[in-house]
Each structure stands twice: as C-alpha cells, then as structure tokens.
C-alpha cells in the first residue's frame with residue numbers, strides 16, 4: 001500500500017464511519033438539520049493524535065464528502081506563520097476560515113474535536129447579553145448544566161448547583177482575526193469548553209467527538225432555554241444559590 005505522502009487521498013479514505021473524514025460530513029449533515037451550519041456557516045474539525053481534519057471554506061457543510069476534507073499535521077506547522085501546510089488539499093477549495101480557531105482548541109486545550117455553530121439561540125443570547133453590557137453568559141440550577149465537564153484535565157462534570165460560565169468575544173470582519181480574542185478568552189476562563197462570538201455563533205470543543213457534540217447540544221439547549229426564560233421575565237441566574245432540598 002502506498003504511504004500517505006505518496007497518496008494523500010489515503011488519509012481520507014476509510015470504510016469506518018468513525019474515521020474523521022467520514023464523521024465530519026455525517027456530523028455536519030446532522031448539524032444542518034438543527035440550523036447550526038446553515039448557508040455554509042459553521043462547521044466542525046476533528047483531531048486524531050497529530051492529524052487534524054478540516055472542511056473546505058464556503059461549501060454547503062451538509063453536502064460535504066470525505067474527498068473534500070483537508071488534513072494537516074499539527075507538529076509540522078510553524079507557530080509563528082499564519083500560512084499552514086497541508087498533507088492533503090482537495091483541488092478547487094480553500095480550507096475553512098475557522099481553521100486557526102479550531103487549531104487553538106487543539107493546541108491550547110488538547111481538544112479532539114471542535115464545533116462551530118451559527119445557531120439562532122447562540123446569537124440571540126449574545127444579543128441579550130449585549131443589551132446588558134455583559135461579556136459572559138452565566139446560568140445555574142438547571143439540570144442540563146451537568147452535561148459539561150469541569151474543565152480540560154479535570155475529572156467529572158459540573159453539578160446541578162454549579163454556575164456554567166461561557167465568555168463572549170466581539171465579532172470581527174475576518175474570521176481569522178477572532179483567533180487572538182478566542183485565545184485570550186481561553187486564558188481568562190481556563191475551565192471553559194466554549195466561547196460565544198457576538199452576533200455570530202459559538203465555538204465548542206471537547207476531549208473527543210462525543211464530548212464536543214454532547215456539550216454543544218447541552219449548550220444549545222441552555223441558550224434556547226435562556227432566551228425563552230428571558231421572554232418570560234425569568235432570570236438565568238438564581239439569586240438563591242441552591243434551588244431544591246438542602247443537605
């Protein structure tokens with residue numbers, strides 16, 4: 001069998017549905033049904049050890065094929081250069097503009113998967129926070145908070161009474177310019193698994209595909225709930241620290 005450097009297509013050819021080159025298209029097709037990657041916006045990237053799998057830019061994310069996927073080697077990237085080198089580049093495309101943001105989750109957090117959505121709920125939450133002059137989404141005393149890990153490298157998930165905090169960064173005209181702000185938010189909130197982008201969407205990551213996907217689902221649930229709570233005049237943060245029986 002030819003080595004990957006002789007036949008780069010080998011890097012995206014597998015009969016295993018769990019192979020990243022198969023998973024990115026199948027996940028994005030599911031995400032499209034949720035309104036997360038509509039109109040070419042949003043996307044998903046997976047890291048398998050040193051290899052990173054990336055979608056093309058500006059394509060209908062729900063219609064991608066494994067042959068459309070880019071592959072790069074993390075250790076072969078020159079950190080000081082914005083220019084990246086790819087082990088495999090499909091013809092006719094450019095790699096996703098979200099690539100430097102996905103790479104930040106892989107290199108700074110050791111994530112195995114990063115999802116970017118343009119979910120209405122995420123955008124609406126950033127607008128409600130903007131009206132309050134706030135740059136952090138905070139919610140507590142909701143069961144779904146337990147769907148989040150305590151932080152990269154920490155064991156276990158948040159508890160029902162814990163407060164989930166997701167920082168918000170301002171949008172920029174060019175996606176790649178978000179990177180420095182995303183990285184700054186990661187520094188300021190070392191335990192966060194997500195960063196909201198004002199009037200744009202959210203980046204969510206996890207140790208692996210399962211965790212990134214379930215955390216993204218939990219977050220979208222909480223964003224929708226928060227918008228609906230706001231419409232009902234209910235606060236997201238309970239002033240009583242612990243709702244429920246005290247032990």
Ligand SMILES: CSC[C@@H](O)[C@@H](O)C(=O)COP(=O)(O)O
Nearest residue numbers: 040041042043057058096097098
């Ligand atoms: C609908 S344009 C959205 C892009 O600017 C960007 O925010 C995005 O989410 C997807 O970028 P892409 O380069 O197509 O992967």
Ligand SMILES: [Zn+2]
Nearest residue numbers: 041042116201
């Ligand atoms: Zn986007």
